Amino acid sequence: MVQTKGLEGVVATTSSVSSIIDDVLTYRGYNVDDLTDSAQFEEVIYLLWFNKLPTSQQLAEFKSELIENVYLPIELLNIIEKLSKENTHPMSILMNCVSALAIYDEETNQMSEGANYRKSLRLQGKLASIVAAYSRIREGKQPLIPKEDLSFAGNILYMLNGEIPDKISEKAFNKALILHADHELNASTFTARVCVATLSDMYSGITAALGALKGPLHGGANESVMKMLAEINDITQVDSYLHKAFENKEKIMGFGHRVYKTGDPRAKHLREMSRQLAKVTGEEKWYYMSLAIEKIVTNEKGLLPNVDFYSASVYHSLGIQHDLFTPIFAISRVSGWIAHILEQYENNRLIRPRAEYVGLKNQTFIPIQERDESMDVIA
Incomplete structure (x- = not known):
């Protein structure tokens, strides 16, 4: 049985979402350098989900749909307020909140193409709102709602800092979001695909991915x-x-x-x-x-x-608190996670690798009474 530590070099699946070939990163065949220099993050989300860049009309409609899905249930804001009083890492709070979102979504367990798209919009929009709301609530401030005339990047900075960002900051953050959007079969993406390959729901897949991202060898x-x-x-x-x-x-x-x-x-x-x-x-x-x-x-x-x-x-x-760096990473990477989850659903097979056994063999079972007696003799 061929095995490699950490699955290094192992090709586990096929994907059309992103590629790393000869040290060039592409999203759906587009060089990430070109996207970073010229695209809006919303265009990149659309590209990852639909395998094409949007027209101006499609982009405007997509932005509108994203804005409509940033608002959080009051019950979730209450959870955030309660958790903010604890000494809890923001990634743990984000994981709990995303998991809780499934409770308030009537389409959680529906697997139609339309339902999955609507859940994708909710997750993309609400992750940003969760992080921003937590950041402000723990400082004793009220969460802010986004402004329709700001970009996705601009709104995140606004909802975090309470100020309209300057153009350089907004542009820089837009670039950062694009650069973190996807990265082939990294640890968190693989985790998401393993989870939903069981036909678990999208919220479970994203929660699992967040758990993998939390580690210092990945998003941390x-x-x-x-x-x-x-x-x-x-x-x-x-x-x-x-x-x-x-x-x-x-x-x-x-x-x-x-x-x-x-x-x-x-x-x-x-x-x-x-x-x-x-x-x-x-x-x-x-x-x-x-x-x-x-x-x-x-x-x-x-x-x-x-x-x-x-x-x-x-x-x-950009004025982002240090313990929020990984949650900010997640706000971007959820776009790629969703693209991979949708791809997994389209052509699903349960992901179940094998392990090479290296433990003891041919052990003889000894009844517990005899085990106790032998210990008494030793004593």
Whole structure:
């Protein structure tokens, strides 16, 4: 039986959602560089779900449908308020809230194409509202409703910070959302597909994906990067901090990737966004510290930054609280999760791999009385 640790290099399914070929990331055949430079995040969601880019009319209708689905049931706001008083990680709250959404959706267990599309809209819109509502409620503020004249990216920043974002911030966040939208068969996407392959509902699939994303080796990496930057705090301390970490064989978060060999193509976009936002906010130290860290880690360890490394300073510059970095990642990635879930439903087969057994063999069962007697003799 062929086996590989962590399923590295194993092709588990076919998919037309996204691809990573020769270190080029594409969504439905479109290079992510082109989408990041020119598209709106709403266009990318549409592309992932419908396998085509929308016309102007289709995009306008789609934006309207998304806005209609951001509002949260009052019962869910009560849950958020209660949980916000506990010392709970925002990802745990997001997982609980998404799971609870299934209770308030009459179409949860309906599997028609129309029902699944409507659930997709609800999940895409409501994830953003959950994160923003939690952020404000725990600060003693009222949740905000979105503005129809703002983009999806602009509305998230508005609902989080209570201010209309400037054009540079809105543009930068739009790019970040596009870059995080999908990434082939990553851990959380695979988890979502395994879950719904049992014909479980979409809310269960997204909740399962959130659980996988929460880990520091996946979506939680950007939060760890910002924690490292905060600990260093000054560019003069970068060298000593890193070399101490090297000596202790500590992992430097935000570097390296199992799939990419010549570097994560998303990192260059986030590096430039970090540079631009640093100038706007006047907090350029985070950008220059990141540059210094990248230079040392790349030169001495041969590791290149991945999407998580510069997204940390980008999110920080946008005024996003550090423990919300992974939930913000989820607001984007849910678009890809949904695309994969819909694809799984279309041509479903239960995902059930095998494991190579390496445990003890030919064991002889000893009745419990004899086991007790033998222990007495030993004693």
